[in-house]
Amino acid sequence: MPRTARPRRRTALAALSTCLVLGCGAGATPQGAAPARPPGAPAEPGDGVVTWASSADRVGEAVDGRGYRLVVHTSVGGSGLRVRLSNAFGDQPVTFGNVHAGLQRDGAALVPGSNRRLTFDGARSVTVPAGGIVHSDPLPGHVPAASSLVVSLYVARAGGALTGHWMAMQTSYTAEGDHTAEESAAHWKQRTGSWSYLDAVTVRPRSAAGAVAALGDSVTDGWQSTTDLNRRWPDYLARRLAKSPTTTVEGVANAGIAGNRVLTDAPGQSALNRLSRDALSLPGVRTVFLFQGVNDIKVEPGATAAELIAGYRTLIDRVHAAGKCVVASTIAPFKGWQEWDPAGEAVRQKVNAFIRDSGEFDAVTDFDRVLRSPYDPERILPVFDGGDHLHPNDKGMQAMADAVDLASLDCGSR
Known part of the structure; x- marks a missing residue:
């Protein structure tokens, strides 16, 4: 992390200590908490914005x-x-x-x-x-x-x-x-x-801030990033958003589950089955960022391109029905991982073509192009490879976050 970040962090820590003890700004008078809700219930007005x-x-x-x-x-x-x-x-x-x-x-x-x-x-x-x-x-x-x-x-x-x-x-x-x-x-x-x-x-920001929910698998969950240093790609994205003068999206919710799939449960509920609870129900979420599909492809038997595209379309419809936007990323290369094979690679290429060219998502980020090697585009560039040829390291995570068009995450406010 840059050296200049350290004094800023000490200031933030001291401010939080003071504020939690004494109260700062226009701290709201505590209100009664709502009764226990079903996990997928939509956020209510006044719930604030998700911060983690x-x-x-x-x-x-x-x-x-x-x-x-x-x-x-x-x-x-x-x-x-x-x-x-x-x-x-x-x-x-x-x-x-x-x-x-x-x-x-x-x-x-x-x-x-x-x-x-x-x-x-x-x-x-x-x-x-x-x-x-x-x-x-x-x-x-x-x-x-x-x-x-x-x-x-x-x-x-x-x-x-x-x-x-x-x-x-x-x-x-x-x-x-x-x-x-x-x-x-x-x-x-x-x-x-x-x-x-x-x-x-959740918190109540001073300004009209919104949030993005990153719906993903182990890459979004942060596997192969450095433990305790907050170097998952959504963490790097949050740091970019905090410095941006042009976007009102500041909250980032990490909705990644290792091994998770779009279409079928195991491990965890599928992206389709957990979408409401893990993304749409979170206060302040304007945009769902979808980066998932590799686990559907690499399992045996893997999903076809048509099946995965149908799942994406269902997810798009549900996000739009909730009045929010959905940004998608292409599926990153994973040649060298033990479950890679040419048939699965062909599915990945077809699915990525749909993500890039269909126009059905509100915006697209191309993690495939960011991470792939120019010498073998079916593999992760070695400098970004966490070592297993599927999960990016810290540098790869930062490169992913740097590729996101921040303006695209604000689409739910328009």
């Missing part, structure tokens, strides 16, 4: 009496921070006994004075039914953009399936018992590479 999100899936078995200290990275800044807790894949209710939000100092330790309790309809505890989600009350104070936010959850009662996101590319922490109010790392000894229950954070 991850896509939910079943990630194991729920455990009573466990705490989770979850580290996330915001995109857009604003007041009235709210968290969304998901039990979308649960088959039993889950009761959160305490939830706090603070600022990461180092590891599981928080900046002193930054940790604040979140409430739910005024109460510190909330029970989320199986299949439901719930939003916290807004927390007064301003949260700066690009902040390392820490949400600490205590699960008082739970059972059955645990809802979360297994490949976070971010270190979080767990503890036995309720230590959510503590700012020290003393009881948070266990590390985890997954996020549990938390699937979105």
Whole structure:
């Protein structure tokens, strides 16, 4: 990262500490949280703008009496921070006994004075039914953009399936018992590479900002990027948006799931089946950025070009019916990956031709052209290859984000 970014980050961290403790700007008076909603319910007016999100899936078995200290990275800044807790894949209710939000100092330790309790309809505890989600009350104070936010959850009662996101590319922490109010790392000894229950954070920006939801697979999820440094391509995109004087899109929601497909479930629900929950329901989303299809192609038996194109068209129709725009990227090269074969490559070429030339998407970004080698266009350029010939490294992730036309993401506002 550039050296000049460090002083700016210290300023943002200090501001967040002060604001979460004292309140800043026109912090809204807390309002009662809405009852638990179905996971795919549309955002409501006044819900704000998503500043961070991850896509939910079943990630194991729920455990009573466990705490989770979850580290996330915001995109857009604003007041009235709210968290969304998901039990979308649960088959039993889950009761959160305490939830706090603070600022990461180092590891599981928080900046002193930054940790604040979140409430739910005024109460510190909330029970989320199986299949439901719930939003916290807004927390007064301003949260700066690009902040390392820490949400600490205590699960008082739970059972059955645990809802979360297994490949976070971010270190979080767990503890036995309720230590959510503590700012020290003393009881948070266990590390985890997954996020549990938390699937979105929203704020109310000072200006009329919007957001983009990146619907994708393991590349969007960030595999082969550097853990804990926020170098997934949507992270680089968020940094570009924050500096842009021409776009009002500032929020970025990462809706990637490793191995995910457009057409069929496994792993996770298909893009078509999770579109509403993971993208359209997020507050402030104007545009869905679709970068998916390689997993449909490379599995055996793989999807045909006609099947994948039909899936894209269904997704386009649903996004447009929700009053939002859809930007798509071509499928990147993956020759050298163990499941690559000439037949799958032929499907990829046909699908990419549709994405580029059909005119059915509101805009197109050509990740294929950005990442491919000029010497063998069926392969990723070695300097961008994370090592497995499918997933880009940090440089590749940044090149992808740099290729996005930022103006295209604002289309939902027109």
